Amino acid sequence: MPELPEVETIRMGLAQALAGHIVENVDLRLKKIVLEGNLEDLVGSEVTGVRRFGKVLVIDFSNNLSILVHVKLTGQFVYLGPNRPSGVNFSSKLVGGNLPGKHTHVIFRLDKNGRLYYNDIRQFGWLRVILTEKVEEFKFISELGPEPLALEGAKSADFLTLEKFKNIVSKSKTKIKVLLMNQTKIGGVGNIYANDALFLAGVDPRRPANSISQSEQSRLYDAVLEVLSRGLKHGGATELNFVNAFGEPGGYQKYFLVYSQEGESCPGKCGGKIEKIWLGGRGTYFCSVCQR
DNA sequence: CGAGGTACCTGACAGC
DNA sequence: TGCTGTCAGGTACCTC
Numbered sequence: 001m002p003e004l005p006e007v008e009t010i011r012m013g014l015a016q017a018l019a020g021h022i023v024e025n026v027d028l029r030l031k032k033i034v035l036e037g038n039l040e041d042l043v044g045s046e047v048t049g050v051r052r053f054g055k056v057l058v059i060d061f062s063n064n065l066s067i068l069v070h071v072k073l074t075g076q077f078v079y080l081g082p083n084r085p086s087g088v089n090f091s092s093k094l095v096g097g098n099l100p101g102k103h104t105h106v107i108f109r110l111d112k113n114g115r116l117y118y119n120d121i122r123q124f125g126w127l128r129v130i131l132t133e134k135v136e137e138f139k140f141i142s143e144l145g146p147e148p149l150a151l152e153g154a155k156s157a158d159f160l161t162l163e164k165f166k167n168i169v170s171k172s173k174t175k176i177k178v179l180l181m182n183q184t185k186i187g188g189v190g191n192i193y194a195n196d197a198l199f200l201a202g203v204d205p206r207r208p209a210n211s212i213s214q215s216e217q218s219r220l221y222d223a224v225l226e227v228l229s230r231g232l233k234h235g236g237a238t239e240l241n242f243v244n245a246f247g248e249p250g251g252y253q254k255y256f257l258v259y260s261q262e263g264e265s266c267p268g269k270c271g272g273k274i275e276k277i278w279l280g281g282r283g284t285y286f287c288s289v290c291q292r
Numbered sequence: 293c294g295a296g297g298t299a300c301c302t303g304a305c306a307g308c
Numbered sequence: 309t310g311c312t313g314t315c316a317g318g319t320a321c322c323t324c
Binding site for chain 3: 002003055070071072073074122124125140183190239240281282
């Protein structure tokens with residue numbers, strides 16, 4: 001379920017894959033996933049860059065149009081063509097067999113015999129075609145909170161400093177885990193990394209944010225950066241069907257601390273077991289011994 | 293402002 | 309085997 005590390009992994013791959021390609025033809029097979037604009041308007045244009053704002057991808061084109069994409073839970077971009085690196089660990093299973101597949105909703109035919117497939121099993125994701133100059137005015141992006149990692153391709157001038165984090169946390173009565181996942185407060189953190197960050201910091205996910213002490217705030221800030229960095233280092237987490245732009249799965253799922261580990265022994269040395277509760281409408285995993 | 297519920301959608305899996 | 313029910317979650321939208 002793509003969060004910041006997964007979407008950034010897709011972005012890096014797409015930037016490499018699409019560099020210099022020109023769109024020759026677009027085959028839109030599921031019209032409802034394009035919420036705004038017309039993919040046909042991209043025909044004849046060259047990709048000039050790929051950006052990311054939180055969990056939203058932006059593909060820029062030479063005709064001053066951009067595609068905004070939110071892959072939500074199961075959206076995938078898979079590229080085939082001359083810019084594909086050698087030695088790719090392509091997962092046919094995760095992309096749904098041969099391409100195009102049952103869940104391929106858009107096929108971008110590129111010059112030099114390139115192909116970019118957009119797949120989405122659950123059809124929750126969306127694409128929008130808008131003017132490049134309007135990208136940062138798009139509601140989700142303009143309201144996005146600062147991102148924890150200062151990365152190329154994000155609005156790094158506005159990244160989440162410890163000062164900003166403390167300010168956000170101390171001003172909110174919301175349960176800390178729900179706050180971490182609020183995209184208008186902090187950009188890019190979803191369920192996996194919120195669970196793991198709270199474990200790493202030793203903070204109970206149910207606590208009101210403003211009950212967290214100064215030292216806990218610092219620990220939690222460091223933990224958020226740490227788990228996101230780990231996720232990125234391992235090319236994201238493949239929990240459902242996540243793959244990068246070349247069809248390769250991520251590796252962070254092997255290093256989950258508590259996420260999806262219900263009933264397992266706590267990775268700390270407390271001897272406790274990971275519990276699962278329902279919080280903010282989502283499965284929440286934690287150790288009630290280590291997280292106070 | 294916060295909390296909680298639902299909708300969107302399909303596949304995986306448990307239980308009978 | 310095959311049915312039914314439940315769960316998974318990012319975000320928008322709704323009500324209280």
